[in-house]
Amino acid sequence: VRAGIIVTGTEVLSGIIRDANGPWLSEALRARGVVVSHIVVVGDRVDDLRSALDFLASDGVDLVVTSGGLGPTADDLTTEVVAAWAGTELVHDPALEERIWAVVSRLRKRMPFEEEAMRAGARKQAFVASGSAVLEPVGTAPGLLVPSSSGPLVAVLPGPPRELQTMWEAAVETSPLRELLATAGTLEQRILRFFPLPEPTIAATLRELDADALPLEVTTCLRRGELEVATVFDPSAESAYAGFEAALRDRHGDVLFSDDGSTIDQVIARLLAGRTIATAESCTGGLMAGRLTDLAGSSAYVLGGLVVYANEAKTALAGVPADLIAAHGAVSPEVATALSAGARSRLSAEIGIGITGIAGPGGGSAEKPVGTVCISVSTATDAEERVVRLPGDRAMIRDRTTTVSLHMLRALLLRA
Amino acid sequence: VRAGIIVTGTEVLSGIIRDANGPWLSEALRARGVVVSHIVVVGDRVDDLRSALDFLASDGVDLVVTSGGLGPTADDLTTEVVAAWAGTELVHDPALEERIWAVVSRLRKRMPFEEEAMRAGARKQAFVASGSAVLEPVGTAPGLLVPSSSGPLVAVLPGPPRELQTMWEAAVETSPLRELLATAGTLEQRILRFFPLPEPTIAATLRELDADALPLEVTTCLRRGELEVATVFDPSAESAYAGFEAALRDRHGDVLFSDDGSTIDQVIARLLAGRTIATAESCTGGLMAGRLTDLAGSSAYVLGGLVVYANEAKTALAGVPADLIAAHGAVSPEVATALSAGARSRLSAEIGIGITGIAGPGGGSAEKPVGTVCISVSTATDAEERVVRLPGDRAMIRDRTTTVSLHMLRALLLRA
Numbered sequence: 001v002r003a004g005i006i007v008t009g010t011e012v013l014s015g016i017i018r019d020a021n022g023p024w025l026s027e028a029l030r031a032r033g034v035v036v037s038h039i040v041v042v043g044d045r046v047d048d049l050r051s052a053l054d055f056l057a058s059d060g061v062d063l064v065v066t067s068g069g070l071g072p073t074a075d076d077l078t079t080e081v082v083a084a085w086a087g088t089e090l091v092h093d094p095a096l097e098e099r100i101w102a103v104v105s106r107l108r109k110r111m112p113f114e115e116e117a118m119r120a121g122a123r124k125q126a127f128v129a130s131g132s133a134v135l136e137p138v139g140t141a142p143g144l145l146v147p148s149s150s151g152p153l154v155a156v157l158p159g160p161p162r163e164l165q166t167m168w169e170a171a172v173e174t175s176p177l178r179e180l181l182a183t184a185g186t187l188e189q190r191i192l193r194f195f196p197l198p199e200p201t202i203a204a205t206l207r208e209l210d211a212d213a214l215p216l217e218v219t220t221c222l223r224r225g226e227l228e229v230a231t232v233f234d235p236s237a238e239s240a241y242a243g244f245e246a247a248l249r250d251r252h253g254d255v256l257f258s259d260d261g262s263t264i265d266q267v268i269a270r271l272l273a274g275r276t277i278a279t280a281e282s283c284t285g286g287l288m289a290g291r292l293t294d295l296a297g298s299s300a301y302v303l304g305g306l307v308v309y310a311n312e313a314k315t316a317l318a319g320v321p322a323d324l325i326a327a328h329g330a331v332s333p334e335v336a337t338a339l340s341a342g343a344r345s346r347l348s349a350e351i352g353i354g355i356t357g358i359a360g361p362g363g364g365s366a367e368k369p370v371g372t373v374c375i376s377v378s379t380a381t382d383a384e385e386r387v388v389r390l391p392g393d394r395a396m397i398r399d400r401t402t403t404v405s406l407h408m409l410r411a412l413l414l415r416a
Numbered sequence: 417v418r419a420g421i422i423v424t425g426t427e428v429l430s431g432i433i434r435d436a437n438g439p440w441l442s443e444a445l446r447a448r449g450v451v452v453s454h455i456v457v458v459g460d461r462v463d464d465l466r467s468a469l470d471f472l473a474s475d476g477v478d479l480v481v482t483s484g485g486l487g488p489t490a491d492d493l494t495t496e497v498v499a500a501w502a503g504t505e506l507v508h509d510p511a512l513e514e515r516i517w518a519v520v521s522r523l524r525k526r527m528p529f530e531e532e533a534m535r536a537g538a539r540k541q542a543f544v545a546s547g548s549a550v551l552e553p554v555g556t557a558p559g560l561l562v563p564s565s566s567g568p569l570v571a572v573l574p575g576p577p578r579e580l581q582t583m584w585e586a587a588v589e590t591s592p593l594r595e596l597l598a599t600a601g602t603l604e605q606r607i608l609r610f611f612p613l614p615e616p617t618i619a620a621t622l623r624e625l626d627a628d629a630l631p632l633e634v635t636t637c638l639r640r641g642e643l644e645v646a647t648v649f650d651p652s653a654e655s656a657y658a659g660f661e662a663a664l665r666d667r668h669g670d671v672l673f674s675d676d677g678s679t680i681d682q683v684i685a686r687l688l689a690g691r692t693i694a695t696a697e698s699c700t701g702g703l704m705a706g707r708l709t710d711l712a713g714s715s716a717y718v719l720g721g722l723v724v725y726a727n728e729a730k731t732a733l734a735g736v737p738a739d740l741i742a743a744h745g746a747v748s749p750e751v752a753t754a755l756s757a758g759a760r761s762r763l764s765a766e767i768g769i770g771i772t773g774i775a776g777p778g779g780g781s782a783e784k785p786v787g788t789v790c791i792s793v794s795t796a797t798d799a800e801e802r803v804v805r806l807p808g809d810r811a812m813i814r815d816r817t818t819t820v821s822l823h824m825l826r827a828l829l830l831r832a
Contacts, residue, residue, distance in 0.1 A: 011637035013452060015439030016607075016646055022457065023431030036429060037464050041438065041455035044635065048453050055471040073619035073636060074628050104616070117620025162808065191432075200520070203489035204533025212490050219460065220489060221427035222576075230432055279702075279723070285709030286695075286702030289723040293701030296777050296810055304729035306722065307695070307705040313720035313763055317733075347729055361712050392578065394712055 001034045001184035003063040004056035004152075008078055009159060010043035012068070020161045021067040028168055029065070030232065033184035037061060044075040053085050057151040063180060064152045068159030070141035072121025079144065082156055083129035086148040090127045096134065096142060097126035103140050129156075133174050138163040143170075145177055153180055189232045190241065192248060193258040195407050197227040202252070209247050214240050225403045226264065257410065264406045265295060271413040272301040278347035279305035280318040280339035282330065283357040283373060284398050291402045303347045308339070318342030318354075329368070331356050333387055336374035344378065351412070353377050353405055359397045373401050377408045382416065384408040417450045417600035419479040420472035420568075424494055425575060426459035428484070436577045437483040444584055445481070446648065449600035453477060460491040469501050473567040479596060480568045484575030486557035488537025495560065498572055499545035502564040506543045512550065512558060513542035519556050545572075549590050554579040559586075561593055569596055605648045606657065608664060609674040611823050613643040618668070625663050630656050641819045642680065673826065680822045681711060687829040688717040694763035695721035696734040696755035698746065699773040699789060700814050707818045719763045724755070734758030734770075745784070747772050749803055752790035760794065767828070769793050769821055775813045789817050793824045795832065800824040 005025050012019045022039040029036050037059060042048040049069075056064050069078030083090050100122040125141055128134050135143030141163065144156040155171055157164045171177050194202075202220050211218050215237040219230045229248065233241050249256060258267055279289045289305035292298060308314040311330055315322050320338040328334040339354025357373030364370035371390045376383060386408060390400045421441050428435045438455040445452050453475060458464040465485075472480050485494030499506050516538040541557055544550050551559030557579065560572040571587055573580045587593050610618075618636050627634050631653040635646045645664065649657050665672060674683055695705045705721035708714060724730040727746055731738050736754040744750040755770025773789030780786035787806045792799060802824060806816045 009637070010633065010635040011639075011644070011646065012439075013442060013455060014446060014635070014646065014648070015441075015443040016635070016644060017637055017639050018434060018436070018439060020434070023428075023434060025431075026429060027431040030430060037458070038468060039429060039457035041457075042453070051471075051475050052454060055467075059467050071619070072616055073622060075635065114617070114620055117623070118616050120623070121616050121619055200488055200534050200537050201530070203487070203537055204530055206489060207533070207536070217426065219426040219430070219432070219491065221425070221433055223427075223433050228427070228432060230427065230430065232430070281702075284706070285714075285718070286697075286705030286707075286721055286723065289702030289725075290700070290706045290814075291702075293723075293725060294811065298701075299725055302701070303726045304723045304733060305702055305725075306733075307702065307709075307720045309709060309715055309721075310719045310763075316764075317720060317722075317762065346733065347726075348732075395710065398706075 001063065001180060002061045003029050003034045003036050003065060004059065004061045005036060005039040006049070006052050006056070006064060006066045007039060007041045008044060008049060008066060008068040010075070013041050013043040021159065021164050024161065024165060025065050025067065025168070030187055030189065032172070032181050033186045034063065034181070035187070044069065044077060046077060046081055049078065049081045050085055053082070053154070061152050063155065065155045065157060067157050067164055070125065070143070070156070070158045072124055072140070078156055079127065079129065082144070082146055082154050086129065086146045086154060088130045088132065088146065091130045093126050093128055093134070096128065097122055100125050100137055100140050100142070103137060133176070135167050135170050135174065138166040143167045145171065145174060147176060153177065186235055187232050188235055188238070188241070189230065190245070191258070191261050192229045192245065192256060193264070194227045194229070194252055194255045195225070195257055195264070197252055197255050199227065202227055202229065205248065205251055209244065211244065214244060216241055216244060225400050257407070264403065264410065265291065268406050268409055268413070269295050269298065271410065275301055275351060276303050276349040277301055277351040277353070278303045278343040278349035279353045279355070280308055280343035281305065281353070281355040282308055282314065282339070283359040284355050284401050285309060287398055288353060288355055288402050288405060303349045306343060306346065314339065318346060331358055331368055331372060331374060333374045333376070333385060336376040337378070337383070337385060340376040340378040340383070344380070351377070351379050351409070353409065355401060355405060357397070357401060359394045361394060371397050373397070375401070375405050375408060377405060377412050379412070379416065382412060384412045417479065417596065418477045419445050419450045419452050419481060420475065420477045421452060421455040422465070422468050422472070422480060422482040423455060423457045424460060424465060424482060424485040426491070429457050429459040437575065437580050440577065440581060441481050441483065441584070446603055446605065448588070448597050449602045450479065450597070451603070460485060460493060462493060462497055465494065465497045466501055469498070469570070477568050479571065481571045481573060483573050483580055486541065486559070486572070486574045488540055488556070494572055495543065495545060498560070498562055498570050502545065502562045502570060504546045504548065504562065507546045509542050509544050509550070512544065513538055516541050516553055516556050516558070519553060549592070551583050551586050551590065554582045559583045561587065561590060563592060569593065602651055603648055604651055604654070604657070605646065606661070607674070607677050608645045608661065608672060609680070610643045610645070610668055610671045611641065611673055611680070613668055613671050615643065618643060618645065621664065621667050625660065627660065630660060632657055632660060641816050673823070680819065680826065681707065684822050684825055684829070685711050685714065687826065691717055691767060692719050692765040693717055693767040693769070694719045694759040694765035695769045695771070696724055696759035697721065697769070697771040698724055698730065698755070699775040700771050700817050701725060703814055704769060704771055704818050704821060707822070719765045722759060722762065730755065734762060747774055747784055747788060747790060749790045749792070749801060752792040753794070753799070753801060756792040756794040756799070760796070767793070767795050767825070769825065771817060771821060773813070773817060775810045777810060787813050789813070791817070791821050791824060793821065793828050795828070798828060798832065800828045
């Protein structure tokens with residue numbers, strides 16, 4: 001079973017917002033054994049949406065999933081275009097309108113706005129393609145499963161990611177999508193994550209293993225400084241995959257940190273169970289603590305942190321001696337060490353992370369160019385300390401700093 | 417002039433990484449008066465890339481821009497496929513290989529890896545489409561401008577966003593792209609940002625103004641809780657736009673916070689000039705300080721912050737009395753007030769932001785469900801204080817909290 005995805009919205013096409021639905025649907029489809037050929041992003045224009053439908057149909061897909069364009073505004077035209085394309089008519093569903101209106105009425109209690117406008121919106125959203133299966137609204141927009149006589153089944157889903165994801169679960173339980181998915185096989189996916197591992201090295205390994213000749217779809221990708229090897233395969237190729245993974249472990253096992261899909265964040269969360277940690281950060285400005293607390297349950301081990309942007313704050317909050325800063329500079333291994341010790345002592349934590357660096361674009365020098373970051377991860381008796389030079393712009397340097405720090409933390413925790 | 421964008425990469429198609437190049441290219445093209453019809457994401461498969469090229473050509477675009485698939489690994493096949501599609505041959509450029517090798521050699525100094533593998537990669541990357549204009553590598557991959565006899569010009573650019581963005585600037589100065597762009601007109605874009613403004617209200621306003629009948633392409637979009645109205649138009653429609661904007665100001669001017677493309681972060685940065693600010697945050701865990709320090713130059717006004725995840729940290733670091741927490745709970749307006757006062761006093765800052773809330777998924781109660789967040793933004797003599805209930809998952813609640821806090825900060829600063 002092959003599928004195509006159409007993401008609608010001029011705000012997505014024009015780069016104003018980044019699409020989350022295409023990637024999410026792609027993963028959801030692959031998990032059900034469906035191969036996705038293309039994701040097409042189109043603006044809110046009738047012709048461009050039609051041509052995207054034509055393209056995917058001519059490409060021979062069995063299923064098209066659309067996201068967006070189901071709202072109350074006039075530029076929301078997906079239902080209308082899909083119905084016309086599939087050769088069916090729009091029909092008004094009064095009972096559906098009442099259910100939408102009930103949701104809208106609840107929303108109105110929180111914000112005062114015009115009843116007439118809201119009612120017009122609810123009425124518009126209650127027009128559905130004749131002959132299609134209606135998916136109950138999660139927000140205010142219903143979804144549709146629209147059969148086309150000779151082409152693919154079209155699943156019409158709303159744009160807000162939470163609505164789309166919830167409605168997808170309902171859609172796969174609804175015939176005809178259930179029947180279509182029943183004919184799909186299964187696809188296995190495995191992800192190995194390495195750090196640090198340069199892309200040319202993995203490329204050489206794949207060439208050496210003649211990975212192209214294996215019955216595996218192998219993709220390598222650098223993400224936030226880590227290297228991912230994602231492999232998709234038919235269950236019959238399980239032993240080929242096992243041999244492939246063993247060969248990768250043989251060559252790069254020392255930098256393999258995840259073989260079960262876990263991110264470094266999840267790996268760290270498991271290792272931190274039963275311990276306590278605190279941060280004192282300068283150039284990352286809170287992002288390190290923010291990343292440690294991204295995961296639910298992090299309150300069990302994150303006690304807190306200090307954001308010490310100004311030098312006075314480094315001294316007053318983290319107890320970094322002013323003369324240490326004067327002697328070595330605010331961006332120095334010595335100050336990083338003092339920050340991680342300060343984080344531990346001020347928050348009574350077992351583990352401290354100290355970060356000080358130059359995120360740019362200003363503030364660099366010949367000796368300490370933009371991207372220079374000093375990191376110290378320590379306990380009372382052990383430490384990982386590094387000075388790194390990170391590439392990229394301010395946002396990338398700040399983000400990459402948190403990744404490097406997490407890998408240093410992993411090294412420390414593994415030997416603790 | 418119309419264009420289509422093809423983003424290649426199984427890692428993008430499969431949702432492993434999110435594409436940044438499609439939106440960036442879309443904005444860059446619009447800035448040069450080019451209308452983008454579709455962004456197509458394809459995996460690293462020859463047939464799917466070919467069919468995407470066929471689709472855009474049949475759709476009549478004048479220009480196709482591709483991103484990715486130019487690396488040293490075997491799954492990088494864009495140059496090969498585009499050359500074959502355009503009916504030209506691949507030719508090896510020895511001088512280009514030497515230039516690539518010089519870059520690769522510099523990289524090798526930082527990481528030890530195999531010379532032979534690297535050399536093979538550089539050789540692969542030095543095959544270019546005959547008759548095309550070669551764009552010098554920014555990383556190791558050269559780009560290409562490939563003319564096709566009867567179809568669109570194809571600009572082949574690398575996948576890493578920094579490389580792509582830098583190379584794009586070179587591409588637009590190179591004939592034949594320069595010649596093609598010279599025939600494009602200009603398109604104006606204006607963005608108005610409102611907070612808070614519900615989508616149905618703006619929908620009603622647009623209906624009332626009969627915006628569909630105006631010579632303007634109007635897109636509305638909720639982003640991070642803010643409502644954006646983006647309008648693209650031909651310069652001849654300037655006065656129609658002026659009337660449209662005036663009508664929006666008339667109805668919703670009280671919640672309009674940006675009319676020049678500025679984000680709330682940039683608005684705040686300007687308002688904070690000459691002042692000092694500090695944070696004390698619980699549920700956002702550092703993201704508030706992290707967001708305030710996103711912008712270069714923020715060290716002029718951000719002194720630092722306290723991440724007080726544990727109750728003990730709230731007391732020890734931010735000076736929140738333990739009995740205040742016991743009396744009202746850690747998530748309470750009283751504790752938020754104490755946190756913002758604590759941030760001010762501990763960091764000797766003029767302005768403090770205090771945040772405490774329940775980001776979930778656990779920790780909610782009937783009285784204080786997940787999404788309840790207490791925010792206080794204060795100076796010694798003034799304060800904005802709110803208890804909000806935010807929708808969404810943990811990540812969304814944490815992010816939305818920082819947006820609401822920035823708008824409260826704006827209100828405080830505007831009357832200061």
